[in-house]
Amino acid sequence: EAGVVQSPRYKIIEKKQPVAFWCNPISGHNTLYWYLQNLGQGPELLIRYENEEAVDDSQLPKDRFSAERLKGVDSTLKIQPAELGDSAVYLCASSLRWDTEAFFGQGTRLTVV
Amino acid sequence: AQSVTQLGSHVSVSEGALVLLRCNYSSSVPPYLFWYVQYPNQGLQLLLKYTTGATLVKGINGFEAEFKKSETSFHLTKPSAHMSDAAEYFCAVSDAGTASKLTFGTGTRLQVTL
Numbered sequence: 001e002a003g004v005v006q007s008p009r010y011k012i013i014e015k016k017q018p019v020a021f022w023c024n025p026i027s028g029h030n031t032l033y034w035y036l037q038n039l040g041q042g043p044e045l046l047i048r049y050e051n052e053e054a055v056d057d058s059q060l061p062k063d064r065f066s067a068e069r070l071k072g073v074d075s076t077l078k079i080q081p082a083e084l085g086d087s088a089v090y091l092c093a094s095s096l097r098w099d100t101e102a103f104f105g106q107g108t109r110l111t112v113v
Numbered sequence: 114a115q116s117v118t119q120l121g122s123h124v125s126v127s128e129g130a131l132v133l134l135r136c137n138y139s140s141s142v143p144p145y146l147f148w149y150v151q152y153p154n155q156g157l158q159l160l161l162k163y164t165t166g167a168t169l170v171k172g173i174n175g176f177e178a179e180f181k182k183s184e185t186s187f188h189l190t191k192p193s194a195h196m197s198d199a200a201e202y203f204c205a206v207s208d209a210g211t212a213s214k215l216t217f218g219t220g221t222r223l224q225v226t227l
Contacts, residue, residue: 003156004156031213040122040220042218045215091157101162102159104157
């Protein structure tokens with residue numbers, strides 16, 4: 001069974017440019033999460049989806065970050081415009097339901113220069 | 114609000130020695146507790162979790178952890194370290210009613226030497 005797939009694995013962009021990350025969760029998983037992991041830190045939840053509905057986006061900086069999960073399957077996280085401080089690893093995870101184990105993808109490492 | 118404190122950002126042990134990674138949590142409600150491992154350039158993998166019931170939890174790769182409510186701790190142990198255990202370990206907590214929202218500690222990097 002395929003795990004959570006994220007792309008790209010690495011991205012380098014100049015500040016003020018837009019960037020998008022894509023996540024394909026495990027088939028049948030209704031819950032999808034985006035986490036931000038800064039260097040030397042633990043992951044922090046940005047947004048959680050139940051199917052196509054964002055049920056917890058309280059930690060998502062909505063001035064520059066946006067996310068969508070069309071049809072309740074794949075998800076895209078976008079930053080526009082990117083800032084130097086956005087350099088981090090962006091992790092996607094999915095779970096069968098909100099109360100079951102979350103499986104993580106390998107992450108996208110973003111470097112903003 | 115919940116929080117997790119992992120004592121020691123770096124721990125070094127000899128191969129074959131006991132591994133002890135410390136985790137203390139703060140939660141106003143009964144917590145769910147987790148340990149994840151992260152290998153270089155990889156995502157997080159669940160080692161073990163405590164939800165309810167037995168306070169000694171066994172996980173994968175020979176790891177186990179014990180939930181001690183009186184000490185608000187959930188330390189991770191392994192009797193004998195192996196070179197392949199070298200990785201970053203994260204402790205996490207969530208509300209029993211919202212198991213999906215994990216609050217992670219800052220991680221402990223485990224180094225295993227010959």
